[in-house]
Amino acid sequence: MPDVVSVNAVTPAFADITTVGVGGRIGVFVQPRDRVGLIEAVEDADSRGLPLCVIGGGSNLLVSDGDFPGVVVRDARQGVSVPDEVAPPEGGEPMVHVNAPAGTNWDDLVSYCVRMGLIGVEGLSGIPGTVGASVVQNIGAYGQEVGRVVDSVEVWDRQDKVTACLRASDLGFGYRTSLLKRTMYQAPAVPDDRFFPTPRYVVLSVTLVLRHGSAARVGSVQLAGALGVVPGSVLPLGRVRQAVLAVRAGKGMLEDPYRYLTDWMGSCRRAADLEEALTAVQDDIHGPGGGRVLLDRHSCGSFFTNPVISREAAAALPEDAPRYPAGEGGRAAHVPMVKTSAAWLIDHAGFHKGFALGRGSAAALSDVHTLALTNRGGAGSDDLVALARAIQEGVDRTFGIHLIPEPVTPGINLV
Ligand SMILES: Cc1cc2nc3c(=O)[nH]c(=O)nc-3n(C[C@H](O)[C@H](O)[C@H](O)COP(=O)(O)OP(=O)(O)OC[C@H]3O[C@@H](n4cnc5c(N)ncnc54)[C@H](O)[C@@H]3O)c2cc1C
DSSP states (O other): OOSSSOOSSSBBBBHHHHOOOOOOOOEEEEEEESOOOHHHHHHHHHTTTTTTEEESSSSSSHHHOSSSEEEEOOOOOOOOOOSSSOOBBBBTTTTEEEETTTTTHHHHHHHHHHHHHSSSSSSGGOOOOOOHTTTTTTTTTTTTTTGEEEEEEEEETTTTTTEEEEEGGGSOOOOBBBBHHHHHHHEEEEEEEHHHHHHHHSEEEEEEEEOOOEEOOOOOHHHHHHHHHOTOOOEEEHHHHHHHHHHHHHOOOOOOGGGGGGGTTTTSSHHHHHHHHHHHHHHHHTTTTHHHHHTTTTSSSSSSSOOEEEEEHHHHHHHTSSSSEEEETTTSOOOOEEEOOOOHHHHTTTTOOOOOOTTOOOOEOOSSSOEEEEESSSOOOOHHHHHHHHHHHHHHHHOOOOOOOOOOOOOOOOO
């Protein structure tokens, strides 16, 4: 029996352990405290043919309100280590490896790296969730993506029942995707029942390779604007992190830190980092928006990915629609593709910030971010699904583009 905090005693509902705060009761909830316990808990569920969901911070999950008659495993391990504090220079630059178990809170890791003068993840400050899940969807923001600084990922392979060390080059990182994520789907948003809602490869730990230094280049135009500098400027790491957190706070793109004061989330963040997040939110909640500021954070972040479309489809969009080069893709795999903005499409299809299907509906678009579907208090999964479908249909009707949800949606069909 793995070393666990709780097994099948009182279990939480997904609503208790996800940022959007919806989802049904969980059959068995297991929180392994060590690596072997994590593997055993996963293997135990798989060998008994039970539905399995390995959960991190629950910030990229929209789960149905129906009961989940399976096992939810949450890695209780936290911490960051630097195996090679004085690493030999690679390519002339002092590189440092940083390792963390999957259960470590992502922003705790970023905060550690910024304090230690390690460059490469400061732009990813404030993204909710865990280190384990960060590599599943290749989190990204403000010109950085975790996949660019991953050295290797240690996984438990649920199919071959072995552990493996996957190098960055094995992980097939792309825009909000990876080899890990692709094992859950037959096609975009179409689950592969063998593994969904958790990949074939369960992440045990992640090793990043970062550059030693005290200042970072600000590549993102939006971030440079917030800092009052020109893109490409080099600024102290701590200042970049604070600017990212401020911009994210203004867009409701930080999680509600009060969730870590609840029974089921209580042990999931490093105390000092939680204290900092709680202090930072004080100004916002006592400002003009009051408590609504926190409700804007009860979401899964961006609900739809930015569509990557053919050049012909992009040409058919209105002139002012955003268009960015997106490499090559399509069925022939060598067709130049274009990325457009899901937020722009949603807004121009008539779904503006704060939109809800009915007056006073508990599910609404964020007041400050068109791409976030929020739970204003008491929403059920059906409310959020109805809103998501209305947006998908509206964008489809207006622009002929089908939006793909970014979160993992067990028990919910949003194809
Ligand atoms: C307010 C807000 C802002 C956000 N901003 C961003 C952003 O800027 N950029 C961005 O990329 N994302 C963003 N997100 C989405 C989300 O934070 C990330 O996808 C995050 O990496 C999810 O981590 P998690 O631990 O919460 O995963 P969960 O929601 O717990 O799980 C998501 C998926 O990962 C799987 N998973 C979890 N742990 C493991 C593991 N150890 N091994 C294998 N699979 C695992 C789960 O089974 C599930 O399929 C935002 C979300 C919110 C709520």
